[in-house]
Amino acid sequence: MIQGKKILIAVTGGIAVYKAAALTSKLVQAGAEVKIILSESAAKFVTPLTFQALSRNEVYTDTFEEKNPKVIAHxxxxxxxDLAIVAPATANIIGKLANGLADDMITTTLLAVTAPVWIAPAMNVHMYEHPAVRNNIKKLAQFGYQFIEPSEGYLACGYVGKGRLEEPDKIIELIHTFFNEKTLELTGKTIVVTAGPTREKIDPVRFMTNHSTGKMGYAIAEEAAKAGAKVILISGPVQLTAPSGVEVIDVESAKEMYDAAMKHFDQADVIVKAAAVADYRPKIVYDQKMKKKQGDLSLQLERTNDILFELGQRKTTQLLVGFAAETEHVEENAQKKLKKKNADMIVANNITQSGAGFGSDTNIVTIYKRDGTKESLPTMSKQQVAQKLLSEISLLLKDERNERR
Structure with missing residues (x-):
């Protein structure tokens, strides 16, 4: 999938520059066309000539060096x-990009890039954990930048911890996956997605709900439509614009979401239940506004229908994907849910983790599958999580087709 792809690597100053040279070499061997921008600091570790020899292309170092008068170089x-990668990415470059600074060849170019930009940090463990750096990383993730998390191990400074640039082979694996996702085709498939919260009425002016905004479910619906699927989005009350090309069914209560999911279940090839549905509702709904009285008030609650469980019991050939928003014991709870609900995949996250909670534009998830495998994803935009999830769904659909032959 890398053959012929145009990959731009921005190399900033750090001892891990030698890994960027290895990455360049491996990408060229895989058939990619690679161009390098080298910062002034990076050139003190490895010369431009090295990258020129490895990439077989001119290396860019100076914003004001315009060799071709017909174009503006950056x-x-x-x-x-097609893809830009900053590797290694220092705390300095992360800070510049997060604040829109453009004072060298790397920053002026990256601020103009419309293709996806990936950041692969490499620095001392304490630098990586500094609040300013973490805040800049969070800001860039919200902009849509994807981060290749550094690994843990012995660092050049002598510390042992998180801060090592990810190995070139792992980065290339991620690039393969990315370009495979870009060719994702779900044409002819019907995908039902549930999204957002539900509201459980107490009286004409009050209801019970949760903090879900529907962003994750809407991202999945949008990306599935882009991939050619027929998408039915069953949405709780949210403040989001309906994705283009998606049929939206507006619901309010857990009962309404249950009825809509069951109605469209038989025609679905895939069901992705990303909605945060209320587990309980008031047993008595008052026709008139409840007036306040002296003392405490108790509400009796009753269980709502477990939509994912019911779908799991009814499914025949459908692929069923659930979400698990947890605050503790994430893996244990996700694995239990996967088995109990008869799901094919569970996408779990810890909503107390920064960048992964309700309302955030980013998410940090782990995908658990029926075959016992799991994949933990770094901080990504919810669009990127949706793309990754649909790629996994596409692979499972292909496996099922092969099994039937």
Whole structure:
């Protein structure tokens, strides 16, 4: 999938520059076209000539060095890329990009790139954990930048901890997955997605609900439609614009969401239950506004229908994906849910973790599958999580087709 792809690598100053040289070499061997931008600091570790020899392309170092009068170098380079990767990424470059600074060839180019930009940090463990760096990383993730999390181990400074640039082979594996996702085809498939919260009425002015905004479910619906699927989005009350090309069914209560899911279940090839549905509702709903009285008030609650469980009991050939928003024992609870609900995949996250909670534009999830495998994803935008999830769904659909042959 890398063959012929145009990959721009921005190399900033750090001892891990040698890994960027290895990454360049491996990408070229895999058939990619690679161009390098080298910061002034990076050039003190490895010379431009090394990257020129490995990439077989001119290396860019100076914003004001315009060798071709027909183009502006940094804009031309930005337009050229199918994917841009900053590796290694120092705390300095992360801070510059997060604040829109453009004072060298790397920053002026990356601010003009419209292709996806990946950041692969490499620095001392304490630098990586500094609140300013963490805040800049969070901001860039919200902008849509994807981060390749550093690994743990012995660092050049002598510390042992998180801060090592991810190995070139792992980065190439991620690139393969990315370009495979870009060719994702779900044409002819019907995907039902549930999204958002539910509201359980108490009286004409009050209801019970939760903090879900529907962003994750809407992202899945949007990306599935882009991939050619017929998408039915069953949405609780949210403040989001309906994705283009998606049939939206608006519901309010857990009962309404249950009825809609069951109605469209038989025609679905895939059901993704991303909604945060209320587990309980008031047993008595008052026709008139409840007036306040002296003392405490108790509400009697009753269970709502467990939509994911019911779908799991009824499914025949459908692929069933559930979500698990947890605050503790994430893996244990996700594995139990996977088995109990007869799901094919559970996407779990810890909603107390920064960048993964309700309302955030980013998410940090782990995908658990029926075959016992799991994959933990770094901080990503919810669109990127949706793309990854649909890629996994596509692979499972292909496996099922092969098994029937």
């Amino acid at each position: 804009i031309d380079l930005a337009d050229w890329a």
